[in-house]
Amino acid sequence: MKIGIIGGTGGMGKGFALRWCKNHQVIIGSRDAQRASDAAKEYLDAAKQAYGNINGTISGTDNNSVASQSDVLILSIPYENIDSVCSGLLDKVKDTCTVISPIVPMTKTDIGFEFLPLKEGKPFSHQSVQKHMKNKNKLVSAFHVISEKKLVDPNYKLDYDIFVCGDDKESVDTVNGLISEISGLRPIFLGSGSLAYMAEIATPLLLNVMIKNKMKNPGIKIL
Numbered sequence: 551m552k553i554g555i556i557g558g559t560g561g562m563g564k565g566f567a568l569r570w571c572k573n574h575q576v577i578i579g580s581r582d583a584q585r586a587s588d589a590a591k592e593y594l595d596a597a598k599q600a601y602g603n604i605n606g607t608i609s610g611t612d613n614n615s616v617a618s619q620s621d622v623l624i625l626s627i628p629y630e631n632i633d634s635v636c637s638g639l640l641d642k643v644k645d646t647c648t649v650i651s652p653i654v655p656m657t658k659t660d661i662g663f664e665f666l667p668l669k670e671g672k673p674f675s676h677q678s679v680q681k682h683m684k685n686k687n688k689l690v691s692a693f694h695v696i697s698e699k700k701l702v703d704p705n706y707k708l709d710y711d712i713f714v715c716g717d718d719k720e721s722v723d724t725v726n727g728l729i730s731e732i733s734g735l736r737p738i739f740l741g742s743g744s745l746a747y748m749a750e751i752a753t754p755l756l757l758n759v760m761i762k763n764k765m766k767n768p769g770i771k772i773l
């Protein structure tokens with residue numbers, strides 16, 4: 551499977567690349583093709599050091615080229631840049647491409663981390679991304695409650711649940727499969743895309759819990 555990561559040069563992008571390169575062709579995307587290519591080389595070295603041989607690959611190019619060739623496309627970009635990145639990009643994806651949004655609309659204020667849709671009346675990420683898509687039901691929201699620090703460390707023992715929201719069963723199944731491939735992660739279906747704000751708000755919830763209670767690496771696990 552070709553997995554493209556828009557904004558793959560960031561922390562989450564590195565984590566996704568390191569986890570999925572074992573079995574897939576991962577393509578790092580960036581606004582700058584050279585930066586993507588440099589990041590891909592660095593991640594590939596890190597993956598070979600961690601796992602020895604891998605069955606997949608990691609390469610890098612510009613965001614537009616990544617979008618047009620991916621079977622699964624992850625939007626690993628800040629909330630503030632959804633419109634500028636996605637307009638003119640998401641209409642390049644294949645009709646069958648599943649698009650994943652891990653994007654969290656939050657801000658840090660004096661009282662802690664706050665959820666922008668509640669604080670400022672802005673749309674939640676799933677809504678913002680979806681308006682740029684032709685096949686709107688191919689959007690799946692997931693990965694809001696796993697931090698990059700845990701994903702980028704192949705030796706970190708994960709034991710967490712990941713909320714998944716989406717409207718198309720095939721796309722949700724694809725994302726569930728990719729989550730399950732990461733040892734220690736379990737997909738938990740939360741509902742349709744219109745409920746994705748519940749998954750998105752879980753990130754400021756977790757961060758506030760972590761800071762106020764001096765907890766290290768909290769995550770979510772449904773018991």
Ligand SMILES: NC(=O)c1ccc[n+]([C@@H]2O[C@H](COP(=O)([O-])OP(=O)(O)OC[C@H]3O[C@@H](n4cnc5c(N)ncnc54)[C@H](OP(=O)(O)O)[C@@H]3O)[C@@H](O)[C@H]2O)c1
Nearest residue numbers: 557559560561562580581626627628631653654694697698
């Ligand atoms: N960090 C976490 O632990 C975590 C956990 C859960 C969910 N998330 C969500 O996952 C997404 C990615 O997180 P991240 O920490 O990896 O993000 P990040 O490092 O802040 O940004 C990721 C990439 O986005 C691109 N980017 C930055 N500013 C941009 C702009 N103005 N216009 C277009 N592209 C821009 C950059 O790539 P280029 O400069 O190479 O184009 C950058 O490397 C975010 O939406 C975040 O809310 C993060």
